[in-house]
Amino acid sequence: MTVASYRLDQVCADLIERLEGARPTFALDEDAAVEAFRRIAAEHVDTVIAEHDEVLGTPGWGALLRREVMETFLPRYIRLALDHNQLEADGYHAWRKGDPVSRLLLTFAALVVATAAYRLLHTPLTLGLFVLAFVVPFAPELRRGWHRRRYAALLQEVIDDMGRIQDSLDKAPPQVLGQRIAEAVAVEEGPAAAEEARRKATAAVARQRERPG
Known part of the structure; x- marks a missing residue:
């Protein structure tokens, strides 16, 4: 959340x-x-x-x-x-x-x-x-x-x-949210930065949702 x-x-x-x-x-x-x-x-x-x-x-x-x-x-x-x-x-x-x-x-x-x-x-x-x-x-x-x-x-x-x-x-599942973030990053910084953002965002969101409470 x-x-x-x-x-x-x-x-x-x-x-x-x-x-x-x-x-x-x-x-x-x-x-x-x-x-x-x-x-x-x-x-x-x-x-x-x-x-x-x-x-x-x-x-x-x-x-x-x-x-x-x-x-x-x-x-x-x-x-x-x-x-x-x-x-x-x-x-x-x-x-x-x-x-x-x-x-x-x-x-x-x-x-x-x-x-x-x-x-x-x-x-x-x-x-x-x-x-x-x-x-x-x-x-x-x-x-x-x-x-x-x-x-x-x-x-x-x-x-x-x-x-x-x-x-x-x-x-949204972490992968879906990560893709949404990547699409936004691609417009600002390009495809390479978008792929890195997708990977990091997906992992970060997954970790956040695993935390209790």
Whole structure:
């Protein structure tokens, strides 16, 4: 089993905190945002790999982590982040981006409708429309809150998927995991290094799983 702090889902959850801190800075520049996201992700992965190698030192693990984060996680995050940046820039599709004028006009329109309905129908139920009229000014906040919760849920889905990938790696036979590591190392260092990484990683994983507890 992988130590919790080095699991893919935990690494990506920590990375999201850093990425989200930078995301609003690039609301109107997608190219700059993508470049910054890739730089932040690469720096984060390098830091995690350095810590892991010092503590545990599973051969080739860093290359596999880097590939999963940069090629599996990051493209999904970038799509979600850019879409959310666009939503924020558009005022979450609120009319006139929810400015004071739009709130006043919507409130006035709602009051007119409520008054007309009450005069025509003369029922207590229409009084509820007056309550609604005073809720209308807060519609932009309600819309913004809904979109932000949805965005957070989508990010959590990505983290959960990375957790499932980690679980599959933890359950894979040493030879299979060694091969996965070798494939990642081959991209970074070439076939010769990949074969050595496969052999060492397979042996290291087998030893780790033989340990009690």
